[in-house]
Amino acid sequence: xxxxxxxxxxxxxxxxxxxxxxxxxxxxxxxxxxxxxxxxxxxxxxxxxxxxxxxxxxxxxxxxxxxxxxxxxxxxxxxxxxxxxxxxxxxxxxxxxxxxxxxxxxxxxxxxx
Amino acid sequence: xxxxxxxxxxxxxxxxxxxxxxxxxxxxxxxxxxxxxxxxxxxxxxxxxxxxxxxxxxxxxxxxxxxxxxxxxxxxxxxxxxxxxxxxxxxxxxxxxxxxxxxxxxxxxxxxxxx
Numbered sequence: 001x002x003x004x005x006x007x008x009x010x011x012x013x014x015x016x017x018x019x020x021x022x023x024x025x026x027x028x029x030x031x032x033x034x035x036x037x038x039x040x041x042x043x044x045x046x047x048x049x050x051x052x053x054x055x056x057x058x059x060x061x062x063x064x065x066x067x068x069x070x071x072x073x074x075x076x077x078x079x080x081x082x083x084x085x086x087x088x089x090x091x092x093x094x095x096x097x098x099x100x101x102x103x104x105x106x107x108x109x110x111x112x113x
Numbered sequence: 114x115x116x117x118x119x120x121x122x123x124x125x126x127x128x129x130x131x132x133x134x135x136x137x138x139x140x141x142x143x144x145x146x147x148x149x150x151x152x153x154x155x156x157x158x159x160x161x162x163x164x165x166x167x168x169x170x171x172x173x174x175x176x177x178x179x180x181x182x183x184x185x186x187x188x189x190x191x192x193x194x195x196x197x198x199x200x201x202x203x204x205x206x207x208x209x210x211x212x213x214x215x216x217x218x219x220x221x222x223x224x225x226x227x228x
Contacts, residue, residue, distance in 0.1 A: 004155065034216070043117065043204055043219030044156070089155060099146065099208075100169065101217070103155035 003027045004092050006104035014112055019077040021107050023090030026071065030092040034101065035064060035075045038087045047088075048075070080111045115139075117220035119205050125226045126195055134190045134223045138207030145188050146208075146217060147180055151201040159203075162188065195227045 005024045013019045021035075031052040036044035050057040050064045050073070057064050063076045077084055087108050091101040118137045126132050138145050147159040158172040162182040173179070177195075182188040192199055202224050206217035 002155075006155075036219075041221065043206070043221050046216040046218070049216065091156075099144065099161050099163075099217075100158050100172070101148075101156070102158070103148075105153065105155045 001026075002104075003030075004090055004102050004104040006088075006090055006107050008107050009105070010108040010110070012110045012112060013080050015082055016079045019075075019080045019084065019109055019111065021075040021077075021088050021090075021109065023073045023075075023104055024071060025073075025092055027092070027094065027102070028071070029094040030102075032093045033064070033066060033073050034091045034093075035062075036089045036091060036103075037084075038089060038106070044089055077109075080109075082111045082113050085109055085111050117205055117207055117218055119203075119220040119223050121223060122221065123224045123226075125228065127228050128197060129194055131191065131193045132195055132225065134192075134203050134205075134225070136188045136190070136205030136207075136220060138186065138188070138205070139218055140186075142207035142209055142218075143185065144208045144217075145182055146206040147188070147190050148204045148206065149201040150204060150222075156204060159190070192225075195225075197227050200225055200227045 034049040035047040037047050038044040048062050050066050066073045087106040089106045090104040120135045143164045145162040148156040150156045160180045161169040177193045180190045202222040204222045206219045208217045
């Protein structure tokens with residue numbers, strides 16, 4: 001039973017446009033959500049996080065939106081750059097802590113010049 | 114070093130053999146985690162160490178898997194009598210402490226192939 005779902009295996013956007021990556025979760029006990037970025041042959045790198053007490057968190061070109069009623073979060077990248085091309089993982093944890101992360105399968109983002 | 118390091122980067126073994134995977138966390142990080150990523154899957158939590166506390170082993174898939182952390186630093190993940198379904202990338206991560214705002218930093222992983 002997959003508790004964190006990224007239903008789009010891949011996404012392709014043009015440089016300068018907005019990239020929107022989506023994530024759905026089923027466990028209502030999740031209260032902390034993270035996005036990680038992964039390049040080939042490297043480990044995932046933390047990108048941005050959001051607590052369930054918020055509905056938006058912004059860091060430069062990256063914004064995460066959380067819709068608790070829909071159990072849905074999204075990552076917006078504006079403007080997209082070719083260097084953003086990577087696999088993006090959505091992750092969640094419960095109990096107000098940041099360990100024992102549950103990850104989605106990832107979405108491969110390709111930003112075309 | 115500056116980041117989490119893991120060795121070996123690649124390991125090919127025969128079914129039934131034991132393997133040891135090593136993780137060197139970031140200096141000063143008290144929390145250490147092991148995950149694995151099977152082909153086409155997300156990362157799966159295996160085990161968590163925090164300081165001198167008993168580890169959380171709830172993610173280990175079978176009793177063939179074990180891990181230890183010596184001196185609060187280096188960790189070794191051991192898989193006994195490897196099976197083909199153990200083939201995956203094994204990732205180690207560390208964080209300053211457990212808790213919000215203390216994000217996990219990942220190593221590059223060890224790709225294990227069981228023939």
